[in-house]
Amino acid sequence: MRFTLSLLAACTLLSTPVLAQTVFPATLAGHAFLPAMTMVAPPADAPHDLLVSGKFTGAKRNDRPMSVMGDVGTAYGSHPTGISLPFIGQPIQGLSGFAANRDDDGSWFVLTDNGFGSKVNSPDAMLFFHRMKPDFGSGKVNVEETIFLHDPDKKVPFRIATESTESRYLTGADFDPESIQYLNGEIWIGDEFGPYVIRAAKDGRILDVFETVLDGKVIKGPDTPGITVPAEPGKAFQVQRSGGYEGMALQPSTNLLWAMIEKPLLIEGGNTQGDFLRVMTFDTNTNKWTGESFKFKLSEGAQAIGDFNFIDETRALVIERDNGEGDSAKACASGAADLNDCYPIPAKVKNVVLVDTASVDEDGFIRRIGHINLLDIQDPDGRALEGMKPAEGPFTFPFLTIEDVARYDDTHIMVANDNNLPFSGGRQIGTSANNEFILLAVPELLNAK
Structure with a gap:
């Protein structure tokens, strides 16, 4: 294929380490947020059942709105978040991706994920994306439009939750768009469940759904339709649960999608391939996988990635993270029994990494140029919003899941978090995280080669 050959010609085999440790400075240039409790009404032709979301997040069905308090889970101290389920309406929470290309009016295409974290608990969570305009002057994020995904032409190759309806809106029981x-x-979406690549019209109508092919074989996850439990990890499925396409970058010169698996793939026996992630290229011109694949090496302590976007023809940004949440200054003491006012698993690794996809070593690893540390952001001009900054020290972005990054202009990038409503805090103990957008001045990072 033409693009396959051009990729091979562009890749330079390097002997330098793929895990560069250069840390570039980051300065807060703007801060805005969408309140955690931001809802949107379902379309008029949606099933009545979708007027209330989150009915299946507990041990049994619950139809009483706002009756069960959300919390961060036992591993994170069981802190309540101040927001209760189920919701009247559909939450805009779970921002899980920025598109590199903006709409004609300058608004950003922003994706919401599957709802509440799994197939089982999200059959009443609708799937949609938005056009948003963050205003760093006022500190507000304006939602210009919400577009609901729907499948009237029956392009989805399996039974969906709203199969018998005329409108056939998609829900979190069908896909996990990330x-x-x-x-x-047109809109291209990377899904975690299949994992699938989804092609949709700008109005949300599904046009195609593509399986993932790696090394000539279709790879699957434990939530792929057709996988039945018990199933042998590494044999029946290779993708970890919630480990599909968290990042899918669009290369400007080729219109290739560089689709990156969120977590290391499984091998027979249940172990992983190693501390690296696989990246496959999909040609939007032919709607086929190119057969090329690469590797992204995680830094020490990182367990997953959050987003992936090109900034020019070959260089791209990748968010890598651990599974920590909250300011390390408020970490729980070792062996502490009372976890009410501390973070048992504080955030330690939250990076935005710059990579060069044209520089690949002999083992297929994409070269890491360097990174910025989202837990060490300078704020000399006091840009951080009140109630969303530490009492002292640098500004931090200590959220569990940080899943949105894109180049804003020649010297700035924009980053946002997925707030997992109502199951994540991170900014303040006992309070649900908002969807925060930060504008970072990072000229040294963007100019690095």
Whole structure:
């Protein structure tokens, strides 16, 4: 294939380490947020059942709105978040991807994920993306439009939750959309469950759904339709649960999608391939996988990635993270019994990494140029919003899941978190995290080669 050959010609085999440790400075240039409790009404032709979401997040069905308090879970101290389920309406929470290309009016395409974290608990969570305009002057994020995914032409190759309806809106029982791109008037989405690549019209109508092919074989996850339990990890499925396409970058010069698996793939026996992630390329011109694949090496302590976007023809940004949440200054003491006012698993690794996809070593690893540390952001001009900054020290972005990054202009990038409503805090103990957008001045990072 033409693009396959051009990729091979562009890749330079390097002997330098793939795990560069250069840390570049980051300065807060703007801060805005969408309140955690931000809802949108379902379309008029949606099933009545979808007027209330989150009915299946507990041990049994619950139809009483706002009756069960959300919390961060036992591993994170069981802190309440101040927001209760089920919800009247559909939550805009779970921002899980920025498209590199903006709409004609300058608004950003922003993706919401599957709802509440799994197939089982999200059959009443609708799937949608938005056009948003963060205003770093006022500190507000304006939602210009919400577009609901629907499948009237029956392009989805399996039974969906709303199969018997005329509108056939998609829900979190069907897909877990985690990455988004906008190209030639169409939307491309990376899904975690399949994992699948989804092509949709700008109005949310599904046009195609593509399986993932790696090394000539279709790879699957434990939530792929057709996988039955018990199933042998590494044999029946290779993708970890919630480990599909968290990042899917669009390369400007080729219109290739570089689809990155969120977590290391499984091998027979249940172990992982190693501390690296696989990246496959999909050609939007032919709607086929190119057969090329690469590797992204995680830094020490990182366990997953959050987003992936090109900034020019070959260089791209990748968010890598651990599973920690909250400011390390409020970490729980070792062996502490009372976890009410501390973070048992504080955030330690939250990086935005710059990589060069044209520089690949002999083992297939993409070269890491360097990174910024989202737990060490300078704020000399006091840009951080009140109630969302530490009492002292640098500004931090200590959220469990940080899943949105894109180049804003020649010297700035924009980053946002997935707030997992109502199951994550991170900014303040006992309070649900908002969807925060930060504008970072990072000229040294963006100019690095």
